[in-house]
Amino acid sequence: xxxxxxxxxxxxxxxxxxxxxxxxxxxxxxxxxxxxxxxxxxxxxxxxxxxxxxxxxxxxxxxxxxxxxxxxxxxxxxxxxxxxxxxxxxxxxxxxxxxxxxxxxxxxxxxxxxxxxxxxxxxxxxxxxxxxxxxxxxxxxxxxxxxxxxxxxxxxxxxxxxxxxxxxxxxxxxxxxxxxxxxxxxxxxxxxxxxxxxxxxxxxxxxxxxxxxxxxxxxxxxxxxxxxxxxxxxxxxxxxxxxxxxxxxxxxxxxxxxxxxxxxxxxxxxxxxxxxxxxxxxxxxxxxxx
Amino acid sequence: xxxxxxxxxxxxxxxxxxxxxxxxxxxxxxxxxxxxxxxxxxxxxxxxxxxxxxxxxxxxxxxxxxxxxxxxxxxxxxxxxxxxxxxxxxxxxxxxxxxxxxxxxxxxxxxxxxxxxxxxxxxxxxxxxxxxxxxxxxxxxxxxxxxxxxxxxxxxxxxxxxxxxxxxxxxxxxxxxxxxxxxxxxxxxxxxxxxxxxxxxxxxxxxxxxxxxxxxxxxxxxxxxxxxxxxxxxxxxxxxxxxxxxxxxxxxxxxxxxxxxxxxxxxxxxxxxxxxxx
Numbered sequence: 001x002x003x004x005x006x007x008x009x010x011x012x013x014x015x016x017x018x019x020x021x022x023x024x025x026x027x028x029x030x031x032x033x034x035x036x037x038x039x040x041x042x043x044x045x046x047x048x049x050x051x052x053x054x055x056x057x058x059x060x061x062x063x064x065x066x067x068x069x070x071x072x073x074x075x076x077x078x079x080x081x082x083x084x085x086x087x088x089x090x091x092x093x094x095x096x097x098x099x100x101x102x103x104x105x106x107x108x109x110x111x112x113x114x115x116x117x118x119x120x121x122x123x124x125x126x127x128x129x130x131x132x133x134x135x136x137x138x139x140x141x142x143x144x145x146x147x148x149x150x151x152x153x154x155x156x157x158x159x160x161x162x163x164x165x166x167x168x169x170x171x172x173x174x175x176x177x178x179x180x181x182x183x184x185x186x187x188x189x190x191x192x193x194x195x196x197x198x199x200x201x202x203x204x205x206x207x208x209x210x211x212x213x214x215x216x217x218x219x220x221x222x223x224x225x226x227x228x229x230x231x232x233x234x235x236x237x238x239x240x241x242x243x244x245x246x247x248x249x250x251x252x253x254x255x256x257x258x259x260x261x262x263x264x265x266x267x268x269x270x271x272x273x274x275x276x277x278x279x280x281x282x283x284x285x286x287x288x289x290x
Numbered sequence: 291x292x293x294x295x296x297x298x299x300x301x302x303x304x305x306x307x308x309x310x311x312x313x314x315x316x317x318x319x320x321x322x323x324x325x326x327x328x329x330x331x332x333x334x335x336x337x338x339x340x341x342x343x344x345x346x347x348x349x350x351x352x353x354x355x356x357x358x359x360x361x362x363x364x365x366x367x368x369x370x371x372x373x374x375x376x377x378x379x380x381x382x383x384x385x386x387x388x389x390x391x392x393x394x395x396x397x398x399x400x401x402x403x404x405x406x407x408x409x410x411x412x413x414x415x416x417x418x419x420x421x422x423x424x425x426x427x428x429x430x431x432x433x434x435x436x437x438x439x440x441x442x443x444x445x446x447x448x449x450x451x452x453x454x455x456x457x458x459x460x461x462x463x464x465x466x467x468x469x470x471x472x473x474x475x476x477x478x479x480x481x482x483x484x485x486x487x488x489x490x491x492x493x494x495x496x497x498x499x500x501x502x503x504x505x506x507x508x509x510x511x512x513x514x515x516x517x518x519x520x521x522x523x524x525x526x527x528x529x530x531x532x533x534x535x536x537x538x539x540x541x542x543x544x545x546x547x548x549x550x551x552x553x554x555x556x557x558x559x560x561x562x563x564x565x566x567x568x
Contacts, residue, residue, distance in 0.1 A: 024470065029377055036373040036385070039366050043438045044391055046413055047403035054406060093312050100305035106294035112309070114549075119317055121545040123499025124397075125519040126538045129526060130320035133327050138531050140323060164316055188298050197300035219393070226396025228502030229519065233526060246398040246502070253402050253506070265399040272394035279394075280387045 051269045054262035066263035074240040075248035075264070078159070082244065083224045086163045090220055091213070094171025098209075099201070102179035103187065113176065119168045124229025128162045131234050154236030159244065162230040167220045174216030178209055178287075211287035215279065222275040226268055324542065327535035339536040347513035348521045355429060355517075356497035359436035360444075363493045364486060367444025374445075375452040389446070392439045397502025404435055405507045427509035432517065435503040440493035447489030451482040451559075484559030488552060495548035499541065 056063050066072055097116060101109060119127060133139050135152035145152060152158045186208070190200040206213075228246040235242040243251065245264055252261035294302060328336065339345065374386050392400065408415040408425040415425060425431045455478055463473045501519040509515040518541060525534035 028470070032369055032373045033377055033379055035366075036370045039370070040385065040388070042414060043404075043434065043441070044388065046407045047400060047438070048391070048395075050403045050406050050413065051399060093309065096305040096312075097309040099301060100309050103299050104294050104297055104302045104306070106302075106306070112313075114553075115313060115318065116309075118321070118549075121495060121499075121549045122321075123501065123519050123522075123538075123541050123545070125499070125501050125522050126324065126541060129522060129534055129538055130324045132526060133323045133531055133535060134320055136531065138529055161316070165320065168313075168317055184297075184299060191298050191300070200299075201301075222394045226394075226399070228396060228398040229500075232501075233523060246396050249398045249402065250506075258406075261402060265396075265402060268396045268399050272391060272396070272399075275394040276387050276390060279390065 048269065051262055051265050054258055055266040057262075058259050062259050063263050063266075066260045069260070071240045071243065072248060072260070072264060075243045075245050076267070078156070078243065079225050079245040081156075082160055082163050083221055085160055086167060086224045087217060087221050089164060090167055091171050091217055093168070094175050094216060095213075097172040098175035098179045099205075101176050103184055116172050116176075117169050119165055124166060124227065125233055127165045128230035128233030130165070131158055131161050153234050154238065154242060156242070158234035159231050159242060162234045163224050163227050166227050166230045167223045170220035170223060171213070171216035174212050174219075175209055178212040179205070182208055211282050211285050215282050215287065218275050218278050218282075222272060225271060321542070324535055324538050327532060328539040331532050331536060335532070336536050339533045340540050344512050344516070345518070345521060345537060348516050348518040351429060351432060351515065352498055352518040355433045355436055356440075356494050358433045359440055359497045360490050360494040362433075362437050363441050363444035364490050367441065367489055367493070368448055368482075368486065370441075370445045371448035371452055375449060389442050392442050397439060397500065398506070400438055401435060401503035401506030404438060404503065405431070408434065408507070426507055427515065429508075429515060431507035432504050432515060435507050436497040436500055439500055439503050440496045443492035443496055444489035447485050447492060448482055451485030452478075455481045484555055484562055488555045488559065491548060491552050491555060495545065495552070498544060498548075 097112075101113065132153050134141060135145060135158065136142055137146065137153075139153070152161070186204050187200050190204045191197075195203070226246055227244075228250075231244055232247055232250070235244065235247055237243060237247060237251065239251065245268055249261050249264050249268075252258075252264065294306075331339075370389065374382060374389075405412075405426050407413050408418070408431060410416065410419050410424075410426070412426070418425060423430070425434060459477050460473050463477055464470075468476070499519060501517070501523075504517055505520055508517065508520075510520060518537060522534045522537045522541075525531075525537065
């Protein structure tokens with residue numbers, strides 16, 4: 001972190017500054033730190049701790065018993081399958097979008113970038129609803145789909161589409177500025193020396209952007225596995241079939257099965273913590289967002 | 291004149307084509323379907339839905355609570371960013387990493403966890419209850435959930451701006467006899483103002499659309515603790531697609547205004563920054 005601080009603004013600088021009232025500074029410092037920590041403890045740390053306290057409220061065996069329930073296992077499986085499809089798809093899209101936008105100059109580029117970011121500004125409920133309007137029974141293609149016996153809404157394809165919509169920009173918005181910043185010189189050299197397009201991509205570009213790619217993919221994965229609103233609208237909440245982990249948490253919670261709800265929640269909390277650890281490690285390699 | 295500038299690099303047609311195709315298929319066409327569904331309504335039916343007493347009540351809660359949450363984050367976001375940028379203390383790096391937790395934590399998890407903590411017999415709720423403060427199942431709970439999920443936007447917007455504040459200017463001002471508050475008002479605040487406003491708008495935009503964490507802590511009573519996204523879901527569950535689409539278009543329009551505001555604020559910030567640097 002220190003390298004990024006300009007003008008010698010290292011935190012904890014002990015050199016006395018002119019006109020500095022030491023005791024005042026100490027008081028202000030103490031106030032800022034305690035207010036920050038109290039705020040975080042109340043809104044962030046207490047809820048995090050509660051997840052595990054509730055999950056283990058009736059002991060370890062009750063906790064483990066939750067994961068022998070076939071509906072819970074089905075929810076975990078569905079979440080994993082969805083992420084396994086959505087994350088690679090959006091990664092391929094992100095790489096293609098970043099290549100087109102960072103390597104070439106064309107008209108309407110800034111509009112394209114804004115449109116890629118659009119899903120971030122849309123309410124999750126709307127992200128799910130658009131697919132109900134298209135493929136639902138009363139939707140645009142509803143009758144046609146029913147005649148051909150294809151179900152999208154209240155089935156796996158709808159869940160995947162909604163998740164794809166919500167996590168659409170995650171990889172692209174990480175790679176676009178990174179590739180723009182790294183420039184085209186090395187790729188141009190590779191092409192001039194006779195390398196093919198794919199070879200240049202795999203041997204020159206991909207190694208350069210690998211940390212940005214990892215960064216985008218883990219955030220995409222965290223959102224894909226945790227998405228609630230959009231998936232809730234398209235899923236139909238059929239236990240054991242179209243219930244993802246977040247939706248299963250809702251069902252268990254509404255049935256007052258708190259150990260079950262928080263046990264499933266504890267898995268997603270661990271995933272979130274793991275995501276933050278990987279993210280921090282990636283930032284340590286010198287790759288930084290801003 | 292051709293559409294794109296010539297380049298020695300290959301793959302423009304493939305990647306540009308794939309990008310626009312995929313963007314259209316997954317994002318643009320579905321959103322167009324929403325706008326079309328609302329546009330196919332008679333304008334009177336449209337207004338009946340979006341101006342119904344229940345809808346107006348939901349806007350009041352959604353916008354009121356989001357504004358409040360964004361304002362809380364304006365204050366605490368600044369305090370957190372300041373603490374993380376200016377002070378060294380044990381655990382600072384862990385706290386810094388944890389700020390992003392609401393990004394990574396599924397909203398359903400934050401929803402049930404917050405409700406449990408702030409319920410009557412919860413860890414914090416039990417101390418608020420004797421004071422007559424009810425958080426869970428009231429608008430206060432809605433605000434709290436929105437504050438949590440939009441907190442990182444405010445902190446992460448302000449942090450880089452605080453790093454840009456020139457300590458030499460602060461020192462010079464203090465040497466010339468300025469007090470800390472004066473330095474804050476005349477040097478620090480002007481530098482971070484665009485970032486503060488961007489963080490506020492980002493937090494607000496995120497809060498308005500939020501669904502997952504709110505529905506657990508809100509009582510979901512019509513007119514009282516029912517947010518607009520929930521009203522959309524209720525319309526959908528009753529197979530009233532048009533009504534849902536009408537409300538969806540209202541929310542979409544608000545998102546666009548927010549997006550535009552954010553872009554303008556960021557452009558303002560960049561212009562300001564250039565001027566300060568000169």
